[in-house]
Amino acid sequence: MLYQVVKFAAAPVAHAMCRPHISGAANVPRTGPAILAANHLSVLDSFLLPALLPRHVTFAAKNEYFSGNPVSGWFMKLGGSLPTHRDDAHAAQAMLDAAAELLERGELFGIHPEGTRSPDGRLYRGKIGVAWLALKTGAPVLPVALRGTEKVLPLGAKVPRPAKIGITIGAPMRFEGDHAKARDRRRVTDEIMAAIQKLSGQEYVPTYAASYKAAIGMS
Template sequence: MIYWVLKATLGSLLWVVYRPQVEGLEHVPEDGPAILASNHLAVTDSFFMPLVVKRRVTFIAKEEYFTGTGFKGWFVRTFMNAVGAIPVDRAGGDAASASLDTGKRVLSEGRLFGIYPEGTRSPDGRLYRGKTGVARLALQTGSPVVPVAMLNTGELQPIGKRIPRVGRVKIKFGPSLDFNRYRDLVGDRFIERAVTDEVMDALRALSGQDYVDEYAAKFKDKGKQ
């Protein structure tokens, strides 16, 4: 209930200020489970993408987003609830497993699960190699994957900028991808890589981004050296 109240209030404000321009929303199924796999250019991707989808979209978020104190803690927690995020402890070696378990639970309930295959925001606006978690979810649950391209959120909210500048947000949804032909090959790392690469290729075509065959997190680490 709180999700829909917050979406109606905070969401209405975001609609007025940022006037989202959306293409391909008909590709999001009206019912049943689906994975919304998006590129990731800005923190606000997790606000704007769920905003334009009529159904609830669930993302995972760091647990500390829900435990802050004071006004800032309340504000962040409110926004996380408004966009349908659920807390996951991503510390330690079980982080990926916890995230996938959450995704499987959401999908088993017939809901929409949002995921960023790159694993982190793009450091420079290019599209980076996808992690295979999106493939595991698709193969283990039989859910279709809907590619989603955030087209200009990185320009409105560059890295380091807390509040995005005012501008029209542009989002594009592509036709869903069905990987049920590989259901008997769950756990095959070559198939998981092939499925992930197909998702990333769809995202590249939708977004028009240059593709980098390297993990974004690894690229960021190299920049710190």
């Protein structure tokens, strides 16, 4: 109920500020589980998709989003996002277990496989949690390309600003393999990232965004 109240209040604001153009919305199933795997350009990415899509979407969001920015933190908490500690393996697995339970109940789950925002607009290597979920639950993966969200809330900004965004949702992808095998998780993750890159047109960087940020001294 709380989610619907937040959505009712947030959707008009999102439409007014972002003037979104959404294509491929019909690929989101009306019922049943699916994983929305999106690129990550802004802290608001995890808020915009749930606000703009008709079904309830629970997103994974790094713990800093709940405490680092009062605007995003408020929406994350009210919208039911799952916090994850990127550097704590046990906490990350607990988040994935919770996500698997959501999918097994027939719900939608959203995740940014890059694990952190792109520091420069390029698409970085995906982490294997998305593949673990897809192989563990059998849920289809919908690749999602976000464009322009970094203009709504640029890195370091506290207050959103009006800017036009685009959202493209690709066709469902299904995978076979063993979620316990690292080789299968890596293969599936790379296929998902390739699908996102095809939709977004971003330059792909075969390294983790977090590693690149650390190398250049960016948090």
